[in-house]
Amino acid sequence: MALTGLEIFKQLPKTNCKDCGHPTCLAFAMALASGKTSLDKCPHISEEAKETLGAASAPPIALVKVGTGDSVVELGDETELFRHDKRFYHPTAIAVLVEDTENIADRVAEINDLNFDRVGLHYEIDMVALQCVSGNVDTFKAAAEQVAANTNKAMVLICEDVAVMEAAATAVADRKPLLYAATNDNYEAMTALAQKLECPLAVKGNGLDNLAELVDKITKLGYKELVLDSGNRETSQVLADLTQIRRLAVRKRFRTFGYPAMTFTSKDDPHEEVVQASVYVAKYAGLVVVKASKKEEILPLLTWRQNLYTDPQKPIQVEAKAVAIGDVTPDSPVYITTNFSLTYYIVEGEVESSKIPAYIVPVNTDGISVLTAWAAGKLTGEAIAKALEENDMESKVNHKTLVLPGYVAVLSGSTEEATGWKVLVGPREAAGITKFARENFA
Amino acid sequence: MAFSAMKEKYSSQVHTVVLGATKEEGGTRDYTITVGGEGALPFLHFEGEVPHRPVVALEVWDVVPEWHESLAPYFGDVYNDPAAWAKKCVMEYNADLVVLRLKGADPDVADASPEDCAKVVKDVLAAVGCPLIVLGCGNPEKDSKVLPAVAEATSGEKLLIGVADQENYKSITAACIVHNHNIIAGSPIDINICKQLNILITEMNLPADRIVIDPTTAALGYGLEYGYSIMERARIGALQGDKMLAMPIICNVGHEVWRSKEANASSEDYPAWGDQANRSILWEATTAAALLQAGANILIMRHPKALALVKQNIEELMVPTSFDD
């Protein structure tokens, strides 16, 4: 179990010497409890405390890296069960499956092309998973080499025959592929291979109980760069397995399951596959291997992953871009607000229901509300001037009057000065907008 | 055992809400649908009961909708006949139930009178035997006239009527109490307002097991995660004993998804995003699948193929799982 700030604090020197960069020992303890600092930052901690705290503050799930250079994929190192508790850190990696008997170059080119731009973000497939269906050492090796030659993406090599795996893995070992998988039958040799090549190793169990046994055996052999697969493939069972692995690691600090988890989709229909994979992205998979490889299939999946892994602690912001509500004309009024999404949407809703077309200009205040932004000096005459200018409002409307939120009526003077626009002080609460608009603009 | 499964002990479960009433129960439905009741996080059968699977509904409008052309092959022939449309949703596309959106009531659309709206609802009820969800036009003033009229005209049917928000909940709640319907309590992606509205409504004496909540969910790529997290929090709250968060959740998936660029942008204009028809279906299905993982109980879909995918997903997720102790 994770320790609370106060529990950690009890073990610290309590001298408030500030050597750790925190103003007090308690501040350090709270930062440590929330994973924002590390134990070694306090030079005065006793050996005894180091031991107890060290165990408790170690990350519950190991970070495992697959691939090299810019294409390295980081799996694991998660600390939460629910994103709202803090956040998820390392987005589920998506690997597209290629069989060693296919035309590798074509398939890899297709996968390389799975990259997307939307709302200013770039998404792409992380990995290529190469599966040995030939059973042939040379075919698999050649295919691995070809994948490596055709993409920088991280690789998963799928083959349970150690001899076949060895040839391919050795050939592309410098790319640090994930070796899939150590099983009940091959784990000793497969672990030795992974150890030798210093490649991460997937462990495939036959259900969670067997997986746990296997992991313990492998870690006893001294290897800890692991990725866990329960071996199950039915949607609800995989969901249960992934949930157990994450829960036990995070809540119980169960070391055996303290590694990223992976799974495969089992559906043949690509649409069904995408839906199935979305379940695993939502619930704790570090890596999902899919067969679907069309753009329209992969884009929704990557978008879902991007959504889920955003930082919920950041205030929800809207783009600081002027929005036209209704059929605006050059005579339409201009409302100023902030880019805090809650504030913005309330204003938007009220402007909409006033039935008087208008522009809303959200000023970039780093997503904080009107009053707070004013207090923190983020909503100022200059900031408003900048927003008007960036949105080229002067050419959008033929007047120079803006509506300032009533709460910051004090900004009227500085706003008129900075913008050259006339300020009309609006209502304090958005709820007053309809009445205000009808009185002023109808 | 090399590991022992961790099963949360929850003190409570999600309320169950019964949609529709049969003849014996004072309505005219062929069957009723029960939602909610789960005593575990979504589909974690190993630690609690999931007695009722989530259900999927298809949308029917009272006016011809200006929907994307790729939906026309499925509904184009019935766009101007809500009753036939509803029938098609159930018979042909296997929707568990139908959502009738009274868009025509909007003063800016057709400004249909409360009586006209009530009539459409009755027509649809006559055409299908499934329970019915009725949504207003979204104009709070008009809805607070239309929805009570609908409630009265369909007294005893146990419709699911919405959406009531903080502004207009009183008239809709009162109508639901008198005429024995269920209510949808809507809140703007805010768990506190969600809960506050539930308190206000139950304090008017509508029992908690007649409320379904709409926490407002965005489409995939448009802030889906905010609603997702709010739903997760609400479910955890419900399981931990918070009765005022324990209502089944309804999500307006189709409506949100089909406002997104990804559902609508043509394959020609956005070749890098792939085929529009498939993309839109998956956009809708993926949004729904994500929301199921957060605890959705009723999903309002638009595309029949997306509905089929989601139904399939629900079926797979309803397969029981267990871990030995």
Added chain:
Amino acid sequence: MDKVTVLFTPDNVAVQVEPGTSLLQAAGLAGISLVSSCGGDGTCGRCLVKVEDGHVRVAETGNLSKKAKQSGLVLACQSFVESNVVIGIPSMSRLTEHQVLLDENQLMEEDIGTDEGFFFRPLCRVVELTLSPPTLAENVADWERLQTALRNVIDCSDIRISLPVLRRLPELLRTDDWRVTVIVAQMNDCAEVVDIAAGHVQKELNLYGLAIDIGTTTVAINLIDLKSGLPVGQKGSYNRQASFGDDVISRIIHASEASGGLPELQSAVISTINDLVAELLQLSNIDAHDVRMVTVAGNTTMTHLFLGLSPKYIRLEPYIPLAASTPAVRASELGLNINPAAYVVCFPSVASYVGGDIVAGTLVTNLAQEERIILLIDIGTNGEMVLGNKDWLVTAACSAGPAFEGGGITFGMRAMKGAIDKIKVDPATFDVQVSTVGRCKAQGICGSGLINCLATLRAVGIIDRTGKLQTDLSTPRLRQGDDGWEFVLVYGNDTAHGRDIVITEHDIKNLMRAKAAVYAGIRSMLQAVQLTEDMIDCVLIAGGFGNCLNIRDAITIGLLPDLPTEKYRFIGNSSLKGARLALISQQAWQEAQLLGSKMTYLELSAGNEFMDEFMSALFLPHTDMTRFPSVTNLK
């Protein structure tokens, strides 16, 4: 049974009452308002009166201190008249406007800790010395000779002197055969001889100090006799900076953006203080020259402005003050009209929004010595709070806004004469009865009145749990005003100014936000240290507003956690008390310096936990009603 007579002194007002009437009621009949924040429950221990002649039946002594009991004090609400009596009313038990600013009476002497732990040793004191005269063999210079003598008396090796005093030294030493009286200022590890007189004249010498609390809204001053440690007088008034804005943010903006803004604000507060000091000195006939030490406690911005330091970056992310601890300065450097060489020291701040006033409050309440977990809250504009015990202390500011001080409320005012402090609403007719401070015509509503209003309006259903006026109720008191919907509390013919006193929906929103901020602050702080509300052993309420607050009302609206009311205590203006304590105890002053660095500041604006808590507190009493069982069980 015959009526009996109760004579109140020093008012000399007599009333006839039935035997069995409580002294609190009798006082009310006599037109004397007593302080009673618990409303006569015997729990607040504030309606103290003295039985000067005759007997009363005492039902309860409440939490009266031993000292108080010995001196014949009883709780007026728990004492019942049986025969003719004479009752003395100490000024501290009277509800007057003074109370707003100075409520010395809140704490019994033992509470402020001078007799537990802190030694009486003022920051400036008088010492009589007899030096051994120099000889040819023992020819140490005069100043060094004085230092040696002084070192034996005061525990300090670094002793300094100013040039003008030094110049006078040789003659003074020799005037009365090497017997002198010196005035020494001593802070931290350094002492300074600030004046010397010939002979042993401690008795004739006067030495005074000022303890000052600079609040955003008000300034309060204690004039202390530093020879005895006893207060000579106290005064308070509005901070003249108020004309530049109600809250610290407006002041910071004025200081950093208006040209000449900073000196303007500095001189506003200095002139506020000078005027108060002049009055105090005149009243007690004390020479300004004899005031030689000043301790100042104020929030971070106030301390900056007092010293003329720019507060600009306090407001801007990441909210950094110019200085947490500030150097001692001379009165002349600030323009204070006291002895120009007097030292002025300010309490250290913890962070931008947790200042020296909170450090002073923490000091005086002995919070950092407690085993128990204590929560100290100042329900003012900044809403500062401290949580902890002897092992740890966390602090935060929740920026509640000025609503509880009457700011931003249509008819808001401070708890002065004419302020509505309680209302009663008939649940059937919605007729309203109000009680006012001083029992005169209503002028406005004070903070505790506003809180009571919120609780009462909710109880009778005039507002719903979100604070919305239920406009469908049929009463003419609910109407559309200039600012939207409003509810009439008192019609114009019953008010002091002839206007209707109303509470608007907007006012209610402001109050909701203020109460939500305070409660959210408490929750966030508890969460940061992973404690729950019930683990708090005691809640201390500080601030000018705090003392008139009805705890039940505050819990009912969800402003304060639902803890047994016995856990709550009012400590009045703890900032001023802390300043006074430090003035008369070097040890306390030193402790204050330590406290400043011991407190862990939590920035509530980081992360969205506070926001989340805030949103859920925007409901009556709270979205999570299980947190207020005593309120919800009433239903």
